[in-house]
Amino acid sequence: MRISLLVEREPFAEILVKTLTSHWKCRYEIQCELSWLTNFQPKPSDGTILSGNSLLNFIVSSDVSTGSLENITREYSLGEGSYFFRLLRKTYVGLATSSLLRSLLSDFSIHSSVPIPRQDDSVILGGNRRLRILHPTNQSCEVILKNGFPDLYISNDVLVRQLVDLDCAPKLLSSGQQDGWYEEEYFSGTPLNRIISINEMEAGVSKVAQLLWDQLTLPTMVETPLSDYVQRLDSRFSALISKMSDQSLLEKVDALYGEIRTGLLAHAAEHEKIHEAWTHGDLQSGNVLTKDGVLKIIDWECARVRPASFDYFVLNLKTRQFREWGNNFNQHLKESSNSFFLGNMKSIGANSIVQNYAFLLEELLFSMEESFEVNFVSVSEGFINNLCQIKKSLCSMGD
16 A cells, blocks of 8 residues: 555555564664655655655655666556556656655655665565565565554564465565564566566466465465354454444444355355465555566465455455446356356365355455444445445355
8 A cells, every 4th residue: 555545544644654663673783863854845854755646555765776666667567548547647656756856756755863774675565454664675575563563563464474385475584573574575576567568467467366375375275163263253344343443334334244154144044164374465466566476475465364266256246446346246146156266266166155254254354354444434335345345245155
């Protein structure tokens, strides 16, 4: 998530300062005072100034070379749009990442009382629940839990990559998960959602689905009593709904959860078990990097045990990309009783109806987790839209 969006959702400036100050003190034993400065505030003459670009989602010092921003340049220069728009975007990205104009085109700054760790090789990126600090020269990347966010967004990420050999994820180099960070290998790739060729992007989606199936889903898959699964789901739902303050919205969410839950349990007599496995949780094309035919899945912060088909629903229905993904779910039901992308689930005897209901429940809980963190200042429009898409998908199952 870009910094330009984060500042609207949460007190990002405060969170950023607290997160970096704590991390650098804990890991590098460096005491520094940080402050966020707008372009209208005078910059101190002492210390270190980092330039920030909220649209391109980076913060760097003047010591960082243009080459170290290669990932930023590649990601934001590509994408859809008219020829003129793509040319304009590419020109802006090139200027905004250049060492000469980077400071001039920044829209905020960070002042540090002392030089920051690895200053000439650090590209700080904003993120949903974590910050990333790329170290391109050192070929590594620090991932740091943002101040005030639950530990599981680091611990589950580390756990799943220690549990199985995930060649489709960046290699874990070191971990200080007790202190809310880890370091992984740096992979300089392009997100699949920035690939202009539809055929190339779809080929990448198919390949990553198979990689995940072979390396994560199959090795960690178990059959769980459906009643046990629903009981765990109820506990998660209760904890999440207790964070909601809007009574009208709370009632709508509670009713929708109850309706899907009833549909799932209606099949409990004939299908007593459900296939579960470790999942990525946010398997969208933007979280898949590609370079020279190699694919790496990043951002494992939402990893947890879920129904084994969950990632494949998210990836193929494009639930993180298209507002009207409920139409894709309807098409999925029409393709066949087991659908075009759940062939692997069919091969191990998983019931498609149970998996369909379970996906809608999990997607509802995922949306709640994305919308009701203690740091968030308001309910996003995306949450309301996702409720509509889940409801639309549920209605499709009754048609």
